[in-house]
Amino acid sequence: MKHTKVLVGLASCGIAAGANKVYDKIEALKNNEKLPFELTKTGCIGMCYREPLVEVIDPTGSYLYGEVDEVKITEIIEKHIKGGEPVKEYIIKTDLFENVDDSYWKNQTKIALRNCGVINPEDIEEYETYGGYQAIKKLLQQNTSPEQVIQTIIDSGLRGRGGGGFPTGMKWKFAYQSKSDQKYVICNADEGDPGAFMDRSLLEGDPHSVLEGMTIAAYAIGATEGVIYCRAEYPLAIKRLNIAIEQARKKGYLGKNIFDKEGWNFDIYVKEGAGAFVCGEETALMASVEGKRGMPRKRPPFPAVSGLWKKPTNINNVETYANVPYIILNGAESYNKYGTEKSKGTKVFALTGKIKRGGLVEVPMGISINDVIFKLGGGIQNDKKFKAVQLGGPSGGCIPEYLANIPIDYESITATGAIMGSGGMVVMDETTCMVDIARFFLDFTQKESCGKCTFCRIGTKRLLEILTRICEGDGQEGDIETLEMLSQQIKDNSLCGLGQTAPNPVLTTIKYFRHEYEAHIRDKKCPAKSCKKLITYTIIKEKCTGCTVCAKNCPVNAISGERKQVHFIDQNVCIKCGVCFTKCKFEAINLS
């Protein structure tokens, strides 16, 4: 039983799946029976579809257990930890024998996520054991000049991972060249894209790598203060960041004369956002840090010249900073050996939607979308037909199945009309209506528009009205053309990224799924059978056995009928959720 370590994945999704209860159970068993193994918390292990996850590392190897609950963990502790016999049926990953989920790991390359799910994020010592703060120490020992640091980042080919894709080294160079008594480094952790959780997982799993990345940026550009602007919706990320900052200060890695370098002062504090998607835009973000309404402003001047409090400022996102210590420590080649000609390194994606194995993945640039969905993700849930993948959230677009063999790099994805974005990858199957998806994103951007530019403020509203009309079966001839015209005008006449990209979901769905729009408008039909106004659920009398399963599962009690009698759906009450359709074993529910 010696040298046995038990790790529990305690990021937000793990906790939501019940990982805290599992942790408490292990702790109780450990204390009750005085078992001498080491128990630690760790961040996101990445296999969200198997949460809660528990990893047992003993002298024979490492064993990852999935879908652990309080009953299973008792058995695991009894048999594996006390008895030395791993419980094979619960193991989902080990080096010792093959598992069905192995392809999920084999195609990944972890750089930004190198420590996520490995170290205890609340312990600076563990981060240091895994090479943490070695990059910045190396710079100081070798007396590397800021220019050399910037050159290494340029050589690595690292581009902004928040979605913009601007070369990070160049951004640093501009901020370095600006002369000022004070400069700022900002970390954009305002991850507002619905369907994306890369930054949250990184901050929860490895906050120190972001702090170190920011410190290196501060060293390169000559900044004295750092701000992490984090969504208030991420309480655990904020908590762990604050713990990390406190630990770094105690060690002398943040504050005054840091790393024993006389006269080098740099400190970081966390600023909580207050819920506005537009604050992911850098000028709006800075306005928000200053305590104002988060409205974007015109550029130039760019933040590198005049940013926070009108001082030169460098803004990067969480994933970008997390890559920096790795690049500095291992050299530019260690990073740019991955990827394509123009897109180097790796990219983290949050793989979600109708996918079998959803989770947090990091893949080398240049891998095809198909490989991510089918090799890593294991294909579509319930083996339905793959229809499209949405990249880039409300600013991105839908890439259809027949284009999914393209490589993942900035240029190829932009060519489809979508964008790389920050890494949300939502997979859709044949039951997802593409008009409804466009309507969904417009509903989002319309609410989040700050209202400064007329075309964004009113144009998105009009787009939404037309899309809603089409989804409800009231579309008119000419609607598609109006949508296209209006979209172009919004793109051309908006100041910031929100407005300029807001029509992308509409334009890409029209481009690739025009027939779905036409079916809604002309035939008043939703081909995906998803738009509620255009579908009805009825019971086929001949097939209904009166088993009452549908009535029991109906959330609004719209189904009536005696046991062993034919049931009936009240159309006035039915919310068309489709539960009866999926639950009926006799195929007695008709969807039309």
Added chain:
Amino acid sequence: MRIQRIELFETETKTKKEKNIDLSLLDKVIEKYKNKKGSTIPLLQATQQIFGYIPREAFHYISKHTGIKLSELYGVATFYAQFRLNPVGKHIVKVCHGTACHVQGANVISESILEALQIKDGETTPDGFYTVESVACLGCCSLAPVIMIDEEVYGKLTGKTAVNIIKEIQLKENN
């Protein structure tokens, strides 16, 4: 649009009478943030922490003691989705409407819950027990569709299971 938020607040605050509010609770907060640049948002966040929302009188009180213009405070409070200008129920049910949840049927979850509680989105039940609201993304996409009641997240729901969770909490506390 952010403008809609202002309209909503104005109609609601006019119709409701606010209870007696102990504004002196704000003194500590004001002391902490007074004269610090860029502190409007933390100031309002702290106020909301105390009262659960930002009462009308609190705006006047903060403005008077910090010198920040009333219009500025109100402008910031109505811009950000986090700030509430009306009291909320004992428990807040946040129904996630992120992309992953939408694709997996978040609308059904919202409709089922609202139907069961007989209220509209954003409203509070007459007994003040629940406030139900739709939110953008809770970041638990692989458990979609999810809801969050206070700090606890519930995932992989159906309309029926969501309603059951809501009813169970109500039953537990009423007994």
